Amino acid sequence: MTSLSLGGYMSNQKYEPVIGLEMHVELNTKSKMFCRCSADYFGREPNTHTCPICLGLPGALPYINKVAIEDCIKIGLALNCTVSEKSLFERKNYFYPDLPKGYQISQYRWPLCVNGWIEVDDGDGNKRKIRINRVHQEEDTGKLTHSGGVTLIDFNRSGVPLVEIVTEPDFHDVDTVRNYAKKLQRLFRYLGVSNADMERGDMRLEANVSVRPVGQKELPGYRVELKNINSFRFMVAAIEYEIKRQIKELEEGWTLKQETRGWDEDKKSTYLQRSKEEAHDYRYFPEPDLPEIRMKSDEIGKIRKSLPELSWDKQNRFIEEYGVKKSDAEILTELTELAEFFEVTVEHGKKHGVDAKAVANYIVNKKPNISVVLPTQIIEELKGKKVGVIENMGELGELADEVISENPAMVGVYKKGKVTVIQVLIGAIMRKTGGKVNPNKIREILKEKLR
């Protein structure tokens, strides 16, 4: 469905869509949420990352993954949430083969983070404030594969930490939905808490869609939940379709009902899956095998301090500090590595009288491969002058030793399994040398030393 056909309802000013989103993001922790099994299950042989806990065998006792809780809090803090001093896991009971225990350990009445917000651009470049109802911690289920009349089940994913982010119904168009998802994807990558790869299912989206007459302030008395849609593109198509379908039904005098619908990609339409369950159908009750989570304010403060500069803050800073165009700032901050590369290059350029905007231009337009090209080479090209590159292995080794001893906290995190923090160490070396080091080479040296 193109945005052109969307014009149909946009120009029809009688109805306004009301959309709320539930996003699930899988954390990239070393182990699962409630057991020691490796959470790095993608592409592994089925049912090789399992134990009595994540298989739900009788008598197995779960315990809480602290890193996952911290990651969940990081997401909550970045989304301006309040972190609950006391939160609790509950059992969400339902029967389905991908859930061996017969319930999912989730959070319902006492979520970890509540009452946040985030600003998102709509399609016309206006900022919209989206309220975040909650950010809570739960576990993923096993994975079912239906093929040739049989259903296969893989429990490697069972118990992988999952964070759910629920918005208030504050979206009124699909562009804002799309921008929100992109913004959160970037956030997860900046925080280093998830690979946020949609194709692999690291990030999953569910939407609650309804429509109301323009001018009506109350929420509509129903909502249609779009679920089990495995691609982001299909989700947007399903929302667009749903808005049109609902308007048509209302125009024809029907009353819309609470229900769950899926997406048929061949027919390009949504179809009824089931009437919507209510929360009480899940018979939530506190998980008796896990303690409540108590967070002291100094612990929360520590986590807050550990947050990196977030992508949107970096974007604004690039605009203000370097006079970079908004569209360029967006591209430059897409990945922390690229932002880091840009800043090192600017820093180096200063010494040679090269303007930050020229550097931004170069990187945005020429798209240099930053794992091969050096900041110095870019300045050289912009300036037409030779500058030295550090090739001497002894010297590189000394630099690596230096940053390792200067960053004990990062080294600790790395050794615990969060290997992406190596980028921080590379960044430190880049700053020290004004970008005169090949990042790939220094990465290998650091890896060797941190082994």
Ligand SMILES: [Zn+2]
């Ligand atoms: Zn396990």
